Amino acid sequence: MTQFMVGSEVKTKGKLAKFASYLMNVKTTEEKNDALAKIAEQLLIEKDAILEANKKDLVSGKENGLTDAVLDRIMLNEQRIQAMCEAIFQLISLPDPIGEVLESFTKENGLKIEKRRVPLGVVCMIYEARPNVTVDAATLCLKTGNAVMLRGSSSAKHSNIALVSCIHRALEKSALPIDAVQLIEDTRHETASELFHLKEYIDVLIPRGGKKLIDLVVKEASVPVLETGAGNxxxxxxxxxxxxxxxxxxxxxxxxxxxxxxxxxxxxxxxxxxxxxxxxxxxxxxxxxxxxxxxxxxxxxxxxxxxxxxxxxxxxxxxxxxxxxxxxxxxxxxxxxxxxxxxxxxxxxxxxxxxxxxxxxxxxxxxxxxxxxxxxTDGFEFGYGAEIGISTQKLHARGPMGLPALTSTKYYIRGNGQIRG
Amino acid sequence: MTQFMVGSEVKTKGKLAKFASYLMNVKTTEEKNDALAKIAEQLLIEKDAILEANKKDLVSGKENGLTDAVLDRIMLNEQRIQAMCEAIFQLISLPDPIGEVLESFTKENGLKIEKRRVPLGVVCMIYEARPNVTVDAATLCLKTGNAVMLRGSSSAKHSNIALVSCIHRALEKSALPIDAVQLIEDTRHETASELFHLKEYIDVLIPRGGKKLIDLVVKEASVPVLETGAGNxxxxxxxxxxxxxxxxxxxxxxxxxxxxxxxxxxxxxxxxxxxxxxxxxxxxxxxxxxxxxxxxxxxxxxxxxxxxxxxxxxxxxxxxxxxxxxxxxxxxxxxxxxxxxxxxxxxxxxxxxxxxxxxxxxxxxxxxxxxxxxxxTDGFEFGYGAEIGISTQKLHARGPMGLPALTSTKYYIRGNGQIRG
The missing domain is CATH 3.40.309.10 (Aldehyde Dehydrogenase; Chain A, domain 2)
Structure with missing residues (x-):
């Protein structure tokens, strides 16, 4: 782990993620799927090291008096790592939304206008105990051509570091930039606050966890938030x-x-x-x-x-x-x-x-x-093959979110000298 | 003008707008277009009163030392009222996005799932000097089945009150609830701050104006924001x-x-x-x-x-x-x-x-x-027939925003006793 001064980790990794996002958005479906397969392979190769890191989290969790329910959420075992890999292969089989032409028209003056699906850029996930979210969030973002910043909780710190190191080793063997996946290792409150306002580098914040976490992000963040919410x-x-x-x-x-x-x-x-x-x-x-x-x-x-x-x-x-x-x-x-x-x-x-x-x-x-x-109400039940969460807000995405929720659009306009009169 | 205690105007009108939004979302295209036509008629009927109110704003604007450029933005005349009416008739001619079926599929268990376009609910527009935004924002929101809260600037206060009174008189003769258009008359900073956090009643905030206003709203608001931005x-x-x-x-x-x-x-x-x-x-x-x-x-x-x-x-x-x-x-x-x-x-x-x-x-x-x-880069040039603004954010809408930017979606699911196994 590289040592950063307070605050500098977030900015430095934000910048790296932003640069990586500009490389990511032109990667082909084949390059992205190949990298995902390599991540699944690497998880199995490094299984023992991951479980060992996870044990450290469980031990210090017990020392810190975490409940059995929370410890169960932190806990990894062979079966759970296997489940992560299966989710990755499921994700590989899904269609790549990037590049899809959503509108296409030619204006009277000859301008050809296309509206295409493009990646969001840099997605920042802020989440709680479960380390499987680390792999889930990273692979969903890579599949949709995004770079991702991950900010998990201190209770899963060792597991998250082991998982992201493993992802990095897989990306090294792939055509994707390793900087496309950034883990914020400093889990003090200050780093979350800094992420809330890092508009320079982050395009969207997605909190995944309890109501308290989501309410905090919605209340504090100036970066746009994809809100998943409670269900009464x-x-x-x-x-x-x-x-x-x-x-x-x-x-x-x-x-x-x-x-x-x-x-x-x-x-x-x-x-x-x-x-x-x-x-x-x-x-x-x-x-x-x-x-x-x-x-x-x-x-x-x-x-x-x-x-x-x-x-x-x-x-x-x-x-x-x-x-x-x-x-x-x-x-x-x-x-x-x-x-x-x-x-x-x-x-x-x-x-x-x-x-x-x-x-x-x-x-x-x-x-x-x-x-x-x-x-x-569930992305898998609706047939979307993946689920980023269930949006209860009305902008961008509402209800179960599949891969398109991790995309934006861009107008491609081709002319031959048109000017506005 | 009804008198409200500090703060209570925003909450009361927010609640009225929310109730109205539940009535608006089932109005037919015909009912909405008829109300729009009645607004255009009423603007012409009340032209003199509107221009008189506008004169008050111009006089106090001069007294307060506003620049000629700002005074020109506040100024209304017969031609500008005529232009508002023409914009309304253009809006009437546009297709109604509400009710459009975006996805439709039947699951193996027989559940029929439809994803339909629905109104956002309550849209809050926060804007600067130009009183034509009052009419523009109100009619765009009504066409898309939304209720709208309008918060203009103090420099156009008399004009905005006259315009909204006129809209209310038109709505009285229509099938739409008059509470669907609410003007916040108290233009102190506190009312804007209150709107930024009125998640209970407001579904989306749209700031229209200079960079300073937009940056403030993005920074402060916990209600989701549709951001229109600067262009370097x-x-x-x-x-x-x-x-x-x-x-x-x-x-x-x-x-x-x-x-x-x-x-x-x-x-x-x-x-x-x-x-x-x-x-x-x-x-x-x-x-x-x-x-x-x-x-x-x-x-x-x-x-x-x-x-x-x-x-x-x-x-x-x-x-x-x-x-x-x-x-x-x-x-x-x-x-x-x-x-x-x-x-x-x-x-x-x-x-x-x-x-x-x-x-x-x-x-x-x-x-x-x-x-x-x-x-x-413009909603009219792209052929959308209307423009809410140009979104420079990546969520929900990007680039010139036409009527669909003022909508959300909802899943309609029909079964005959399906349960999850």
Missing amino acids: CHIYVDQSADYEIAEKVIINAKTQRPSVCNAAESLLIHKDWFKLHGKKLLTNLENAGVEIIGDEKVCDVLPHATLASDEDYATEYLSLTISVKIVNNVDEAIDHINYYGTKHSEAIITNDEKSAEIFLNRVDATSVYVNASTRF | CHIYVDQSADYEIAEKVIINAKTQRPSVCNAAESLLIHKDWFKLHGKKLLTNLENAGVEIIGDEKVCDVLPHATLASDEDYATEYLSLTISVKIVNNVDEAIDHINYYGTKHSEAIITNDEKSAEIFLNRVDATSVYVNASTRF
Whole structure:
């Protein structure tokens, strides 16, 4: 590791990444895929050294009192390295978005204008414990012709250094510049702050991690941010909903993997449907291990339920808890969702075409479902073959982000002396 | 004018705009176009009141010592109101991007997924003196199904209040909610700062004005920003350049309208071409009224030229001044442009296909030209029929922005009980 003065590491590596990005943007798909394959090979070659570095992180993590959950996120083993390699081969098989012609037209004066997909330039990923993000972020950026600056957490420092050294040795054997992958090794807060404002060299910041990290980056950064966010996802059961579909979708959306952003957190039920099926549905949810926090009507029929507060409706539990509210109609459900939701994934269970259309059009979210589980909001499930994250912002990319989210566009204009009159 | 407590105007109007945005996003193209036509009509009906309000701004502007250039930007007259109306009818004739299906596929499990264009929601425009931006921004946002918050400058306060009142009276007669257009009347700094952070209600901030305003918004805002920027545009004259094309393109790009962002500010000339044609070209530029600031080689052949500093190469003059540097080859030109440029519009004059391709691919800018004037970077010139501004950032939109830049996307997903395994 080269030693840098405070602050100078970020600027120096930013500059190197910027220079590398100008070389990267003309690399062919073959050159990029070849480098990716070499990275996968090198990971297997250096497996033992990587696991040894990872052990150092685990040991100091235990000394520093990290929880078992965090230690598990830091932990690498042969299987997890194998999984990284498989993800790389999957990435190689995906089409290269760079160079795609998105628009093409000739003006009356003879100017030929093409709008083409180009790399973003330098992407900076700021992320938390998991060292697999290091390899994932680097390879996604290389595939899309970008240079990348990686700023992981101190808890995975040794693992990240070993992984990036390994990537560098692979790039040395490839046609890509090794400077295209930069790891910021100094993990003090100051380096993150410096990255937030390095507009000179960084084209986009992508935070990957918990809400606290993302909120900090969004609040502080002057470099544009690709925001991935929290999911307070709702399922609304309409008057005409099919019972079987409602029950299986709700149980799936709540219990299949409660800790992820596309899991359901809140249930809205039409008052008439609730009278007919409410008790049965909620009892079955309880039997599936779900704790129910509901409004007065819910508490009336369900002795175990806790009374919900306004705050409950705004909470992303990320656990086997769900808030339940009885509503008068689809409009009330939509207003509730647009007020309390985080604009991630929202579903209606209905047999009424009109309710479905109103819900699809008026709910403000990345992904709106009719009669299906919110758990499908995912780059792989949508068939994009890769996922940078799920954008909950409205600019650039919204919903699951595949490779094109890591690209920009450029106008190529060819003339023979045209001037503006 | 309703009176608000400090701060409360922004929040209250933000909330009203957000509610209105949920009504706007289901309005039909016909309803939106009808409302636009009614705004144009109402502007003509209320012409006298608008001009009277504008006179108040001009009088207090003179009292406050505003320059003639700024007063001219504030000034409205019958012709300028007529021009606003014409722009509205042009906007009505453009296709409505909302509802366009961008992707559509059915997964193996039967889920039907559509990616559709939807409005952004609430767009906040922060702008300077010119009151025509008020009408322009409001109508562009309404056409794209958005609600809009307008924050103009104190120097055009009376004009902006008159224009927005007029728009409200037109909307009252239309199917659109009048709350879709909100003017922040309190023009103290505090209201701008509050808007920068009103993530709860605002989906995107668009600053329109000088570099100082844009830099402030980018630096301070936590709401995502659509950045339009400065143009330090270059023209590189390659070894093989045709003399006639070089001269006419350079004179056009520098002198046709020197105060705009797509005007040329810097000239790079291949050393061999310079030996043959340099003196003639630069003399003709001087004869066209251009002041030349050049490197030593330029000063050697041109007695009137001033020696250029590093700072000159980074300067957007916005006047009849140009910096000139002699370079060894196309690579040196590209490196110079990528270092000093603002990534706006860059041109090469060449007869060499290879130089043209290298330049097109490696120069990092929104629009790269071969043998044509940089002045063409413009939404109308590109045929988009409207222009929100020219984005110099890489996310969301890059280069001239037409109506689609004011939209986002949403996934519509229809199933019959699909759950994730």
